[in-house]
Amino acid sequence: MSSNLWERMARFLEQEALAYEDLVALGKKKQEALVNGAISELEKVVQAEQLVITRTGKIEENRWKLQEEVATAMNMPP
Numbered sequence: 001m002s003s004n005l006w007e008r009m010a011r012f013l014e015q016e017a018l019a020y021e022d023l024v025a026l027g028k029k030k031q032e033a034l035v036n037g038a039i040s041e042l043e044k045v046v047q048a049e050q051l052v053i054t055r056t057g058k059i060e061e062n063r064w065k066l067q068e069e070v071a072t073a074m075n076m077p078p
Contacts, residue, residue, distance in 0.1 A: 005070050012063040019056040026052065 026049045033042040064078075071078040 002073070005066065005073060008066055009063070009070065012059055012066060015059045016056065016063065019052055019059060022052045023049065023056075 026045055030042060030045045030049070033039075033045055068078040
């Protein structure tokens, strides 16, 4: 099996990890906005979260496709 498949998988997993780190940071900002009653800041954070969630979904979709390629190359079910 090609090491390129594993390299691509590693990149997807790194991208996912970064996206989750972004979500954690945004969660902290959201908590601060809630505690401080900063509604306009809360709205900005929620919008940013939505973008990260969308990005994460696309990364996960591509990772799943690659997982199927890896499984096929290894003669295993995905």
